[in-house]
Structure formats: C-alpha cells, structure tokens
Amino acid sequence: YSKTTSGMKSVYVTRPDVASIGIDLLKKECDVSSWSQAVPVPRDELLRQVVGKDAIYCALTDKIDSEIIERAGPQLKCIATISVGYEHIDVAECKKRGIRVGYTPDVLTDATAELTVALLLATSRRLFEANKEVYNGGWKSWAPDWMCGQGLKGARVGLFGFGRIGQEIAARLVPFKPSKLTYTARTERTTEAVKLNAERVSFDEMLCESDFIVACCALTPETKEIFNTDAFKKMKSNAIFINSARGGVVDQTALCAALKDKRILGAGLDVTTPEPLPLDDPLLKLDNVVILPHIGSADVNTRIEMSRITALNILAGLKGEKMVAEVSI
Ligand code: DGY
Missing domain, CATH: 3.40.50.720 (NAD(P)-binding Rossmann-like Domain)
Structure with missing residues (x-):
C-alpha cells in the first residue's frame, strides 16, 4: 500500500514549488508527485492524489481535514505545511492517528x-x-x-x-x-x-x-x-x-x-x-x-527557506527523526 514501485516513500505536493527547492530535496529520497498549476489543487483531485501517500506537502489553501486524512490511508506518516499557520489542518485528527505535522515558523x-x-x-x-x-x-x-x-x-x-x-x-x-x-x-x-x-x-x-x-x-x-x-x-x-x-x-x-x-x-x-x-x-x-493579497511572507529568500524546511520536515517525519519545526499536538 505505502511503497511505490521504486520502493521509496511517496509524497504528494499540493503546490508548484519555489524554485524547485523543496521538491528537489524530496526527490533525492522519495517518490514525488505534485500539482503543477498556480491555482490550488481542486478538492476531488486532492482526494484522488493522496491515496496511498506516506506524506503530504501542503499549503494554507488546502483543507486537510479528516476526509483527506482518511482517504490517504493508514500509512500516512506526516503532513507538512509551507506556512506558520496550520488552522487548515485537522491536528486533532492527526494526533488521533499518530500523524506528525510540520510547519515553518521563525523563517517568515x-x-x-x-x-x-x-x-x-x-x-x-x-x-x-x-x-x-x-x-x-x-x-x-x-x-x-x-x-x-x-x-x-x-x-x-x-x-x-x-x-x-x-x-x-x-x-x-x-x-x-x-x-x-x-x-x-x-x-x-x-x-x-x-x-x-x-x-x-x-x-x-x-x-x-x-x-x-x-x-x-x-x-x-x-x-x-x-x-x-x-x-x-x-x-x-x-x-x-x-x-x-x-x-x-x-x-x-x-x-x-x-x-x-x-x-x-x-x-x-x-x-x-x-x-x-x-x-x-x-x-x-x-x-x-x-x-493586499496575503503577501506577508512573500520575499524570495523567505519562501525558498519555507520550501526547504517543509521538505526537511517531511523527510524527518518519514524517518521518525526530529523535524526542523513540528506542531506540538
Ligand atoms: C503563514 O505562513 O501562515 C502565512 O500566512 C503565509 O506565509
């Protein structure tokens, strides 16, 4: 269920990446698929794509609720958001299922x-x-x-x-x-x-x-x-x-x-x-x-760092190691 044909852990990324920083990091160790359009991934596509994934790299525009988590399956180990806010993630559901949640405070x-x-x-x-x-x-x-x-x-x-x-x-x-x-x-x-x-x-x-x-x-x-x-x-x-x-x-x-x-x-x-x-x-x-159109953290270096940390959070979450920044739930 959880392993891809390559035997690597699988990650779904819900946004096109900032200069490919996070995705390149993930690709070294994981099988990565991602949404590539500038608009948020439609809900039905998200529901389809998370099935069987070990990790989800998301943004504040994605509602990661119990339906998504359930649909992903029991192998889902971690969710990391490229934001400091995490109100779009059902952390209570994550806690119940032992799913770790990463986020990006400090850098922004x-x-x-x-x-x-x-x-x-x-x-x-x-x-x-x-x-x-x-x-x-x-x-x-x-x-x-x-x-x-x-x-x-x-x-x-x-x-x-x-x-x-x-x-x-x-x-x-x-x-x-x-x-x-x-x-x-x-x-x-x-x-x-x-x-x-x-x-x-x-x-x-x-x-x-x-x-x-x-x-x-x-x-x-x-x-x-x-x-x-x-x-x-x-x-x-x-x-x-x-x-x-x-x-x-x-x-x-x-x-x-x-x-x-x-x-x-x-x-x-x-x-x-x-x-x-x-x-x-x-x-x-x-x-x-x-x-303004929600551009608080929108400076290039900040966003690059946010992407890097989100990827590192996922890699740590998948290996059971300490994340750069983990939501305590
Ligand atoms: C956040 O990280 O939560 C900001 O709103 C966007 O960077």
Whole structure:
C-alpha cells in the first residue's frame, strides 16, 4: 500500500514549488508527485492524489481535514505545511492517528513583520489613494489639506498577539516614536515586553485607547471574529486597524460597516475572507481600506527557506527523526 514501485516513500505536493527547492530535496529520497498549476489543487483531485501517500506537502489553501486524512490511508506518516499557520489542518485528527505535522515558523517572521509595517504606513499615509490620484488627474496641486493621513509619531499602538511576529512588528515600530506600545496576549511576556517597552493591556483597553491596532495573532476558536461590531464600536474614530494574521479573526461585514460609516479611520488588510476577495466585495468600493493579497511572507529568500524546511520536515517525519519545526499536538 505505502511503497511505490521504486520502493521509496511517496509524497504528494499540493503546490508548484519555489524554485524547485523543496521538491528537489524530496526527490533525492522519495517518490514525488505534485500539482503543477498556480491555482490550488481542486478538492476531488486532492482526494484522488493522496491515496496511498506516506506524506503530504501542503499549503494554507488546502483543507486537510479528516476526509483527506482518511482517504490517504493508514500509512500516512506526516503532513507538512509551507506556512506558520496550520488552522487548515485537522491536528486533532492527526494526533488521533499518530500523524506528525510540520510547519515553518521563525523563517517568515521578519518578512511578515516588514510587510505589516509597510501596510500600516501605506494605510495611515494613504499611499495607494494618493498614488491613484497621480494617474487619474486628481493631482491638481500641492495643497496643505490634501491627502493628509495620520502619523505614527506620538500615536498609541496596540498589538493583538505578541508572539514572534508581534514582537518583530513592535521592534520595527519603535524608531517611529509611538507614544506607547501595548499588547494583548494570552500569556504575559514580561522579558520580551521590557525590551520593547511594551505594556500588556486588556483587549477592551486596547480597543478603546489605541490609534493603531494590529492583529498579528493565530486564528483559533478564541480569536475567530474577535474583531466584531462590538470591537469596532469601542475603537477611537481615528483608529487604524491592520490585519496581517488571518481574515477569520475579523467579522468582515462589521469591519466594512465601520469603515463605511467612518466609525474608524481606516484599515489595512493583508488577509481577508475569502481569499481571493471577490471583485464585487463591498470592501473594494471603499477609499479608506488598503487590501493586499496575503503577501506577508512573500520575499524570495523567505519562501525558498519555507520550501526547504517543509521538505526537511517531511523527510524527518518519514524517518521518525526530529523535524526542523513540528506542531506540538
Ligand atoms: C503563514 O505562513 O501562515 C502565512 O500566512 C503565509 O506565509
């Protein structure tokens, strides 16, 4: 069942690889088949392809649920995702079946923090709105009150989530001289917070007092749609909301209403629900929102490293060795 005709372990890769890095590594030791189109592998194709595989190399666009795991068969030893988020994998099912799960934390922290700060500045200083005016004839003259945004200097910033990425965002914001950096997290992170002069506050305090709120948490049952109507109501009217975590942490209808009614100043989103966002989505009609297509970790070297680690995680998983990064389940 599990062995291919070559006698090697078999791996299914659900995405075309970054410069073939991961696939080349896997091919040295395994029989590899892969989906080669730029769009995610269709569900029925995935269900067909996983049958009899020893490992699955997947991405956040693939729902690896109990049906896929069951269909793969009892020989399935490990699943590795080319992402730090793993909410698309049914880890409870993996635990039940002794399947190991690999992921790619750390290597994408800097790239994601960098993009989050870029998105924050693009939103607060209205870069995309201003850029459009250059092309559509809206740029008539320099004017004292034209295209004014909100500066970071002297502003209070709240980070929702203070893990690896949250801390790196904070470190990058310090030189902009905010008046105060705060964080909301499940656990007190005293040592890390002291270094960054960040103060832990309640979610309510963050909502009520911040000029900028940055969602950089994992999507879990606790954080699902935590930014809802109630949360947006509590925010200051000049608040700018940034999300580089997951679209699922936001009630998007509530966010859209808050932006439309100018209850908050603006939003910068690298993640949405769904992805891609349909072209007729009401968010796309608003001027006070900047939307990016989930490119937090999209720098070439980061993606190469993510691919390499995903492959190494699979090889380790198949041999029963220590993975580079394994989800503890
Ligand atoms: C992740 O890794 O979870 C990011 O969202 C994409 O790199």
